[in-house]
Amino acid sequence: MGSAFVQCYQLCRKSDIIQTWMYHANFLGYILSKLLKKKLIWGIHHSNLNKHDNKRRTIFIAKLCAKLSKHVDAIISCGPKVKEIHEAIGYKNKQHRMIVNGVNTDFYKPSKKRQYYTERFNILNQPILLHVGRWDPLKDYGNLLESIKLLTQKRQDFYVFLVGYEIDGSNRELRQMIENVQLEHITFLLGSREDIPQLMAAADLFILSSSGEGLPNVLVEALASGTCCVTTNVGDCEYLVGDYGEVVPAKDAAALSMAINKALNYDSKQYEKRANLGRAHVLANFQIKHVVEQYQSLYPAIIDSKNMKANPH
Known part of the structure; x- marks a missing residue:
């Protein structure tokens, strides 16, 4: 010290x-x-x-x-x-x-290449839910996993990718949490990555489950990537996402699950409209x-x- x-x-x-x-x-x-x-x-x-x-x-x-x-x-x-x-x-x-x-909008930009996931992780061509965040109580991984568990009661046509520092197989507590809600078969722990722009652009939904934030860079990056977002209403997340995605109360897994399901059910025009408005919001305010x-x-x-x-x- x-x-x-x-x-x-x-x-x-x-x-x-x-x-x-x-x-x-x-x-x-x-x-x-x-x-x-x-x-x-x-x-x-x-x-x-x-x-x-x-x-x-x-x-x-x-x-x-x-x-x-x-x-x-x-x-x-x-x-x-x-x-x-x-x-x-x-x-x-x-x-x-x-x-x-701010975010570099030349670095984080739309590119819906689903094969980025299918080729690297040998998975079916199904919706990708992405969460990026370090292992920290404020990121509320418990809320995220409980919401996904509830979602599987309605549908099982998706994969969950978790990215961030200590978000890997060596994290026994996280692995146990995933096993407790029986999500091992659809959850991928990627740890720290250098290809987050590509992962964001190719994902179908970006999810933020935190119980506390300021103005999270990951949401700005996801919006810039043309990916629709579902977020808890903490810090300035509502200011960021607004009408371009779904915003729910923190620590409410049921509400988060319903919002994810709603977003997965966007038709192509709804999704494209939100994605375009979200990126335009970033271009105007967060470059x-x-x-x-x-x-x-x-x-x-x-x-x-x-x-x-x-x-x-």
């Missing part, structure tokens, strides 16, 4: 602005900015501070940062709901603004170049405010 702090200190000495992401890094950045007399920008990408879904230390640091927030030069929340929630718990800063997460432009305009303003204070006349 000490050596890591020293490394951060040495790196930040060379900078004009310290920019941090998430609560623990924000707190560390605050300490470094005071020691080094540097400008500081916080990033917030979280919305759920429920004690059942977060470590006590995380909640403590988040609340501590709320008390320090007025002493920060700027705060960036990744979405409107994230901004609203943090202001409600005491984050106060005149430079609290929203800059969304990485637009996000970069917002940061490029923010940084000089922060530096100028520093110079104005140093030279008031």
Whole structure:
């Protein structure tokens, strides 16, 4: 821990602005900015501070940062709901603004090549349900698997692909959860992958089952890929998906299952309309170049405010 702090200190000495992401890094950045007399920008990408879904230390640091927030030069929340929630718990800063997460829409783009799955995994040409997320309580894999179990009571013409860090055969707890709901025959655990753009574009549905999010990149990427989405209503997911997919309450497996079934029953015109509108939404609001432009305009303003204070006349 000490050596890591020293490394951060040495790196930040060379900078004009310290920019941090998430609560623990924000707190560390605050300490470094005071020691080094540097400008500081916080990033917030979280919305759920429920004690059942977060470590006590995380909640403590988040609340501590709320008390320090007025002493920060700027705060960036990744979405409107994230901004609203943090202001409600005491984050106060005149430079609290929203800059969304961006995606490279040349990288994530439509390409309905179902054979990407059939050729690699030796499966039938049936609907593909894709979930991408690390092994974390907030991703609520229990909710996902229970919803799929309920779905199998109505239909069994689909496969489930799970992708993410520690989402592989070595995860005994996850394997046991899958066995408990008897989904081993249709579930594939792919772990961390380099071909997520291809997997997203070739999937029929992207599912997000989380109990807490900020503005999840994976939803932006799925929409950019022209893949219809089913998501829980956490963080800014509703703002992202809107009328382009299905949005259900968190921790409600029955509602999630019904929404997945509804989306699987879209006819080709319904699916195409939602897919096109979803990608258009991303092109208009979440392109990485637009996000970069917002940061490029923010940084000089922060530096100028520093110079104005140093030279008031």
